[in-house]
Amino acid sequence: MSDDWITVRIAARRRLAEDVVGLSLAPVDGAVLPPFTAGAHVDLELPGGVVRQYSLCNAPGAPDRYELGVLLDRQGRGGSRAVHEALAEGQAVRISAPRNLFALQQAEHIVLMAGGIGITPILAMAEQLSCEGASFELHYFVRSAERAAFVDRLGEARFAGRWQLHVGERIPPSFDAAPTLGTPQPGHRLYICGPNGFMDFVLDRARAGGWAEDRLHSERFAAPPPSAEGDRPFELEIEGRGLIVPVAAGQSAAAALAAAGISIPLSCEQGICGTCLTTVAAGIPDHRDAYLSDQEKAANDCFTPCCSRAATPRLVIQL
Ligand code: FES
Numbered sequence: 001m002s003d004d005w006i007t008v009r010i011a012a013r014r015r016l017a018e019d020v021v022g023l024s025l026a027p028v029d030g031a032v033l034p035p036f037t038a039g040a041h042v043d044l045e046l047p048g049g050v051v052r053q054y055s056l057c058n059a060p061g062a063p064d065r066y067e068l069g070v071l072l073d074r075q076g077r078g079g080s081r082a083v084h085e086a087l088a089e090g091q092a093v094r095i096s097a098p099r100n101l102f103a104l105q106q107a108e109h110i111v112l113m114a115g116g117i118g119i120t121p122i123l124a125m126a127e128q129l130s131c132e133g134a135s136f137e138l139h140y141f142v143r144s145a146e147r148a149a150f151v152d153r154l155g156e157a158r159f160a161g162r163w164q165l166h167v168g169e170r171i172p173p174s175f176d177a178a179p180t181l182g183t184p185q186p187g188h189r190l191y192i193c194g195p196n197g198f199m200d201f202v203l204d205r206a207r208a209g210g211w212a213e214d215r216l217h218s219e220r221f222a223a224p225p226p227s228a229e230g231d232r233p234f235e236l237e238i239e240g241r242g243l244i245v246p247v248a249a250g251q252s253a254a255a256a257l258a259a260a261g262i263s264i265p266l267s268c269e270q271g272i273c274g275t276c277l278t279t280v281a282a283g284i285p286d287h288r289d290a291y292l293s294d295q296e297k298a299a300n301d302c303f304t305p306c307c308s309r310a311a312t313p314r315l316v317i318q319l
Helices: 079-086 116-132 151-156 196-208 253-259 294-299
Strands: 006-017 020-027 040-045 051-055 066-071 092-095 109-115 136-142 163-167 188-194 216-220 234-238 243-247 278-282 314-318
Touching: 020 079, 040 066, 040 116, 051 066, 051 079, 051 116, 066 079, 066 116, 109 116, 109 196, 116 136, 116 188, 116 196, 151 163, 188 196, 196 216, 234 253, 243 253
Parallel strands: 109 136, 109 188, 136 163, 188 216, 234 314
Antiparallel strands: 006 020, 006 092, 020 066, 040 051, 040 092, 234 243, 278 314
């Protein structure tokens, strides 16, 4: 969660598609919004102190507004519902400065794939790549035309000839991702964002088709549902404090720390944002997040207490 909140005003709010609302956030009191790069997101503070992350979807650079697109998730934890039901035009809200965990890297050609509301960071990427004169193509998958946000903007974009809308194409099991993924080339990269099922399917197909792991880039909006199966209790030792905190099966490490009076920064609470990342001095974590790379997980020198556990009876952590 951000320590340095920025107060902005909801300058415009409009319906972008079925269940998708767009917010345009403007600075107040002559402030200047920090610049950002494609793939960045901000934390948005919602009524009740709930904080959620939303990608910035406008053209990157030094903007006078931040544009967000938010899908109503009726089965979600309530963040998108609060955006849809409690935020109004003219209202002041607090956001963090942009952070980018999904930045574009140099490539000879980039394939952008978006599923549903996953279009938000992908749209900013298309804007940035177009501005840089880079080679790219964008594929946007939606269940129905009514659910396709930003189509007007895409139609008017300077990259109008480089994107394709795929309406109603079933994802797994009948969707054939191969023509969209093409034949992997050493200089190509794939960036994908969307629902977990869509991303897992496409990434599996990409790997099977020969795409190298370091050429695949993805960002998830929600972690796969956690499985508590096989969860065991473990201990957290706080290095230098002589304090040992027991973590029960079915209790998160973050919750156990909070129960012991130790609060750590939290935001997504599902292993996506990295806000709670904590240094591990000894012991082996049982990583369950979608934030750390496989390489970072293998190093076992940090973990995300909001969702990850321990593979050893005790973890020694630094706070
Ligand atoms: Fe987001 Fe832990 S709070 S990864």
